[in-house]
Amino acid sequence: MQKIKRIKSKKNKSKILCLTAYSKSFAEEIDKFADITLVGDSLGSVLYNYDTTRKVTLSHMIDHSRSVKLGIKKSLMVVDMPYKTYTTKSLALKNAKKIMKETKCDAVKLEGGKNIIKQVKHLIKNKIPVMGHLGLLPQTAKGKFKSKGKTLSEKKRLINDALLLQNNGVFAIVIECVRASTAKQITQILKIPTIGIGSSVHCDGQVLVTDDLIGLNNTKIKFVKKFINIKRYINLGLKKFSMEVKYKKYPSKKYSY
Numbered sequence: 412m413q414k415i416k417r418i419k420s421k422k423n424k425s426k427i428l429c430l431t432a433y434s435k436s437f438a439e440e441i442d443k444f445a446d447i448t449l450v451g452d453s454l455g456s457v458l459y460n461y462d463t464t465r466k467v468t469l470s471h472m473i474d475h476s477r478s479v480k481l482g483i484k485k486s487l488m489v490v491d492m493p494y495k496t497y498t499t500k501s502l503a504l505k506n507a508k509k510i511m512k513e514t515k516c517d518a519v520k521l522e523g524g525k526n527i528i529k530q531v532k533h534l535i536k537n538k539i540p541v542m543g544h545l546g547l548l549p550q551t552a553k554g555k556f557k558s559k560g561k562t563l564s565e566k567k568r569l570i571n572d573a574l575l576l577q578n579n580g581v582f583a584i585v586i587e588c589v590r591a592s593t594a595k596q597i598t599q600i601l602k603i604p605t606i607g608i609g610s611s612v613h614c615d616g617q618v619l620v621t622d623d624l625i626g627l628n629n630t631k632i633k634f635v636k637k638f639i640n641i642k643r644y645i646n647l648g649l650k651k652f653s654m655e656v657k658y659k660k661y662p663s664k665k666y667s668y
């Protein structure tokens with residue numbers, strides 16, 4: 412709860428950093444920078460090549476989260492509840508409890524607003540911290556991914572959903588691919604932080620898929636900025652290893668018994 416309080420207290424003071432991790436080694440590095448480490452169900456496309464996050468299961472999420480937990484010292488760890496694992500109040504609670512117990516994470520994230528409010532309320536009543544997710548919802552999006560909050564009715568719906576989630580106790584909301592002016596308005600109206608992804612600098616924080624921002628993925632999405640081409644460094648290391656093996660330089664005496 413201390414960690415959640417700290418995240419909430421950053422609103423209007425300093426930006427909140429959220430990054431995805433799917434394993435211990437990544438989590439160790441991410442934890443040095445992030446306020447929130449998210450085990451996102453994006454792992455379905457990033458690690459398993461799935462064409463949709465709908466194929467991600469509870470066991471995927473639990474296995475990867477247990478590895479991530481080993482690398483975390485200070486950040487708040489949030490785990491995505493996969494598609495169809497929170498269709499009813501009782502199913503949501505059963506699965507959220509399993510995630511919390513088996514991964515020792517701090518909170519879960521669910522996609523949706525009014526349509527899942529019963530589940531959100533039920534989790535919070537049972538002391539399970541919840542992070543919301545509005546705008547583009549990959550688990551239920553149909554067809555091509557499009558930005559949200561462009562029309563007046565969409566804008567109104569997003570604002571109402573955000574207020575509903577806040578008033579029922581979620582501690583922060585991810586706002587994905589929402590038009591800048593709408594994201595700004597939601598951020599100004601809410602007392603809890605918004606974490607944007609492709610939704611402008613007006614949000615209280617930002618989240619990205621780590622593999623995308625370091626260039627491990629060849630994602631071509633408008634909001635993804637490649638901050639480094641990590642593949643270059645991986646290739647360099649692998650090339651050095653293969654050359655030294657080929658020319659019998661490795662393992663030298665120093666590295667042999």
Ligand code: KIV
Pocket residue numbers: 431449450451452453454491585608618619620
């Ligand atoms: O699945 C995920 O990684 C996410 C973030 C990109 C917000 O939900």
